[in-house]
Amino acid sequence: MDESSLIQRVQEGDRAAFAEVMDLHVRRLRAFIALNAPAAHLIDEIAHEAFVFAYNHVHEFQRGTSFFAWLKSIAWNLLRAEVQRFSREQANQMKYAEQRLFEVVPAKPVEKATRELEGLENCLDRVPPKLKDLLKMRYALAYSTREIAERFDQSAAWVRTTLFRVRRQLKDCVESRLSAEKS
Amino acid sequence: MDAELIAAYLAGELDEEGLALLEEALAEDPELARLLADQVTFDQALRALLGDGGADRKVVRSVLGVLDAKPVESFKTDFMQTMAPVEEEPLVSCPLPSRKPRTALKTPAAPRPARALPVRRFAAGLAAAVALAAGVALLALREAPPGPDTATYVLSASKGSAVKRGEQYRSARPNTQLQPGDLILTGRGQEVKIGFSADPTRVTLKESSELKYVRGSNPKQIELAKGQLETSVAPETGDRLIIMTPGAEVRAQDAQFVLSHNGSLRVEVRKGGASVRRRSDGASVALGADQYAVVGDGLALEARALAPQKAPAGAAEAAVATLLRVQGEVYVFAGSPADRKRAQAGHRMTAAEGLVTEGKSSLAVLAYPDDTHLEVAGDSVVRKLADAKAKHVLLDQGAVTADVVRQPADRPMTLETPHAGVRVVGTRFVLTAQQDFSRVQVDEGAVRFTRTRDKQAVDVRSGYYAVASLDLPLEAIPVPGGARYLEIDLASGAWDGDGAWTVQGRSVRQAKISRNPDASPLSPASNLLFKAATDRGIEVEAVVHLNQVSPEGARGQAAWGFGLVAEFADRSLVLRSLQGGAAGSAFEFKGVKAQPFEHGRDGTYRMKLKIERRKGAPAVLQGKFWQGDREPDGWLIEDELVLEGPLTQVGFQTVRSACTFTGLKVKILKQESP
Numbered sequence: 001m002d003e004s005s006l007i008q009r010v011q012e013g014d015r016a017a018f019a020e021v022m023d024l025h026v027r028r029l030r031a032f033i034a035l036n037a038p039a040a041h042l043i044d045e046i047a048h049e050a051f052v053f054a055y056n057h058v059h060e061f062q063r064g065t066s067f068f069a070w071l072k073s074i075a076w077n078l079l080r081a082e083v084q085r086f087s088r089e090q091a092n093q094m095k096y097a098e099q100r101l102f103e104v105v106p107a108k109p110v111e112k113a114t115r116e117l118e119g120l121e122n123c124l125d126r127v128p129p130k131l132k133d134l135l136k137m138r139y140a141l142a143y144s145t146r147e148i149a150e151r152f153d154q155s156a157a158w159v160r161t162t163l164f165r166v167r168r169q170l171k172d173c174v175e176s177r178l179s180a181e182k183s
Numbered sequence: 184m185d186a187e188l189i190a191a192y193l194a195g196e197l198d199e200e201g202l203a204l205l206e207e208a209l210a211e212d213p214e215l216a217r218l219l220a221d222q223v224t225f226d227q228a229l230r231a232l233l234g235d236g237g238a239d240r241k242v243v244r245s246v247l248g249v250l251d252a253k254p255v256e257s258f259k260t261d262f263m264q265t266m267a268p269v270e271e272e273p274l275v276s277c278p279l280p281s282r283k284p285r286t287a288l289k290t291p292a293a294p295r296p297a298r299a300l301p302v303r304r305f306a307a308g309l310a311a312a313v314a315l316a317a318g319v320a321l322l323a324l325r326e327a328p329p330g331p332d333t334a335t336y337v338l339s340a341s342k343g344s345a346v347k348r349g350e351q352y353r354s355a356r357p358n359t360q361l362q363p364g365d366l367i368l369t370g371r372g373q374e375v376k377i378g379f380s381a382d383p384t385r386v387t388l389k390e391s392s393e394l395k396y397v398r399g400s401n402p403k404q405i406e407l408a409k410g411q412l413e414t415s416v417a418p419e420t421g422d423r424l425i426i427m428t429p430g431a432e433v434r435a436q437d438a439q440f441v442l443s444h445n446g447s448l449r450v451e452v453r454k455g456g457a458s459v460r461r462r463s464d465g466a467s468v469a470l471g472a473d474q475y476a477v478v479g480d481g482l483a484l485e486a487r488a489l490a491p492q493k494a495p496a497g498a499a500e501a502a503v504a505t506l507l508r509v510q511g512e513v514y515v516f517a518g519s520p521a522d523r524k525r526a527q528a529g530h531r532m533t534a535a536e537g538l539v540t541e542g543k544s545s546l547a548v549l550a551y552p553d554d555t556h557l558e559v560a561g562d563s564v565v566r567k568l569a570d571a572k573a574k575h576v577l578l579d580q581g582a583v584t585a586d587v588v589r590q591p592a593d594r595p596m597t598l599e600t601p602h603a604g605v606r607v608v609g610t611r612f613v614l615t616a617q618q619d620f621s622r623v624q625v626d627e628g629a630v631r632f633t634r635t636r637d638k639q640a641v642d643v644r645s646g647y648y649a650v651a652s653l654d655l656p657l658e659a660i661p662v663p664g665g666a667r668y669l670e671i672d673l674a675s676g677a678w679d680g681d682g683a684w685t686v687q688g689r690s691v692r693q694a695k696i697s698r699n700p701d702a703s704p705l706s707p708a709s710n711l712l713f714k715a716a717t718d719r720g721i722e723v724e725a726v727v728h729l730n731q732v733s734p735e736g737a738r739g740q741a742a743w744g745f746g747l748v749a750e751f752a753d754r755s756l757v758l759r760s761l762q763g764g765a766a767g768s769a770f771e772f773k774g775v776k777a778q779p780f781e782h783g784r785d786g787t788y789r790m791k792l793k794i795e796r797r798k799g800a801p802a803v804l805q806g807k808f809w810q811g812d813r814e815p816d817g818w819l820i821e822d823e824l825v826l827e828g829p830l831t832q833v834g835f836q837t838v839r840s841a842c843t844f845t846g847l848k849v850k851i852l853k854q855e856s857p
Contacts, residue, residue: 018250036224100220164190171225
């Protein structure tokens with residue numbers, strides 16, 4: 001069943017259809033939030049709240065438009081509010097590094113945040129195979145630094161530094177794409 | 184340097200000192216904060232995009248739970264039941280021989296129906312460890328021509344274990360059918376069990392191991408690249424199991440055994456028989472039940488009895504140290520590290536015995552009679568612990584952390600590696616021996632580090648390290664961000680007040696519970712103080728074992744407690760817990776500030792006192808108090824106080840309590856705050 005039909009069923013009160021809608025979008029929504037959240041614990045919290053809000057306000061959604069875009073704008077607003085509240089209330093409890101992240105992770109327009117996610121997905125496809133293996137071990141299989149080092153017969157410092165470089169290169173790739181789109 | 188700090192921060196491997204460096208850099212450089220933010224958000228996004236879907240499913244279930252208005256706990260229960268790993272899945276399309284029908288196992292929701300098939304159960308003797316020694320004899324069986332391969336499956340897999348097929352990695356999951364050439368990988372704490380559809384043989388690959396699947400039948404064949412496996416080979420089918428390793432080959436038809444290969448190879452047979460052939464020269468040996476063989480340098484290939492032989496009467500050797508704690512893969516050997524037996528806590532090590540630890544999470548803690556402690560961890564081989572006269576440790580490879588009680592001047596403790604030697608009178612340090620170099624890093628006190636090759640030596644003090652290698656100058660180098668500690672001579676403390684203090688090794692005990700009432704001119708407190716001189720800020724910490732306290736009496740007359748003391752030129756600063764006082768129980772800077780706080784009348788507690796000196800401003804005082812290994816991030820009590828002059832002494836205080844203090848450390852803070 002296509003998404004539009006699923007949304008229609010959700011609007012008619014079909015909760016099971018909403019579960020299917022969530023399955024379609026949860027991964028990318030979490031990635032979208034992750035690219036803009038100063039702390040990891042916010043990712044699942046905001047994703048949860050965004051879906052709950054979307055379900056409770058699904059009658060306001062206009063079929064024919066992008067449901068994922070609507071979800072992202074909900075998540076974006078929730079994230080901004082939560083970041084402000086959290087940094088205000090938890091400032092005394094946070095380490096300085098965490099505080100700086102809350103200050104520095106920017107409040108950019110949701111459109112730019114959307115393009116960043118699409119850029120990241122595209123740039124990931126261009127990562128060389130060996131580095132893809134490294135990313136898979138780290139993020140898909142949750143191997144520790146030492147376990148990855150053993151697999152590659154390298155030092156733990158090499159693993160950390162290489163991951164750092166890969167993330168920076170992905171960031172550069174995303175920025176290049178955004179610049180190219182602008183021009 | 185900044186990139187390294189950020190990389191370590193993201194990996195969760197940045198210690199307190201490194202975090203302080205990072206935060207200092209963040210305060211000075213706005214661009215660094217931007218870089219950190221990019222790294223953090225991309226790290227998070229990659230985890231979301233590339234993860235195995237567990238987090239996605241959690242979110243979906245949590246939302247559905249809310250929409251269904253289920254109580255939080257029931258949704259959690261439902262979720263855990265769904266997500267819990269299934270130990271044994273029914274094999275789909277797997278023509279296993281069956282003895283009796285068995286109810287189909289419940290499977291998680293799947294796109295296609297699972298067909299439950301009867302599965303044969305086997306005796307628990309799978310746990311028998313077979314160390315495959317080098318040079319196992321070939322079984323005298325005629326080789327049957329290889330038949331068609333039979334399906335082989337993953338029966339169970341710990342989360343995080345993987346199957347590599349070609350260049351692709353995938354999570355190892357139950358019901359995965361293996362293909363020839365598949366590599367099964369397990370990390371720390373993980374296991375994978377595989378089964379052959381042709382017969383009930385089972386192979387369990389243990390943690391931190393690699394196994395290659397070759398074929399499933401006639402004969403079954405696997406290759407163990409490293410690590411350990413346990414297997415039970417079925418007798419009925421007539422099909423052998425061949426296990427190849429880099430240096431040897433094991434064959435078995437009806438046996439339960441464990442094979443481990445980490446450099447050297449060991450096979451222990453618990454039931455049945457197996458043969459081992461050494462590839463280099465074709466030498467072989469046949470093993471029966473309760474026998475083992477080892478393939479290792481300098482060892483004869485022969486069957487040995489697994490059960491320890493009783494020593495002849497009168498031949499008992501005096502123990503030089505006791506194994507206090509054993510974690511992971513720890514072995515004791517006499518002679519060659521390849522010929523070893525599993526170590527147990529409480530084992531009394533003789534001068535002829537050595538120790539092997541294997542794997543990142545393995546650890547052994549030894550104590551000498553004078554309370555000197557040695558911690559051996561990771562992949563390490565300690566060949567010797569003492570000789571006739573003194574403590575003399577031979578570290579072939581790996582790392583030891585030593586906490587050395589003050590030794591007699593004429594009998595210092597010595598540690599040797601292939602490249603260097605360390606002479607110790609009393610200190611805390613880490614000595615590491617790698618293939619081409621050895622390194623010592625000193626936390627507290629000082630050691631004399633001598634390069635074996637040319638006998639050049641250097642004194643290495645706390646907060647410094649040195650490396651002995653062929654191509655580097657031998658010099659003491661400050662540990663980047665490293666902590667320096669004051670050397671405290673526990674044997675030279677002076678005490679006052681109503682107490683009875685004794686020092687044994689690194690433990691300080693106060694055994695008397697004062698009966699002096701609060702109104703008495705004689706204080707119920709007692710202090711034991713040690714010389715400690717610095718004009719910089721300090722961080723003092725210790726572990727307190729509360730043995731006994733004053734019996735409960737009328738409020739205000741039976742206050743008891745314990746704490747840390749720092750003496751300065753102009754005043755004494757005491758951070759302490761004082762329970763049952765007139766104003767209630769508190770954690771306090773005595774005479775400065777008190778925080779309501781209550782705890783039990785026994786147990787083990789940890790305290791930390793931080794005094795940050797500032798030029799032209801009052802010192803910042805911070806204190807914390809906790810139980811268990813996890814130190815809280817925040818401080819329980821904070822204040823400011825004008826302190827004049829340098830630190831002169833540190834120590835302990837008790838008030839109507841009998842305590843044992845251990846682990847005293849006095850760290851010098853980096854610099855005075857402006």
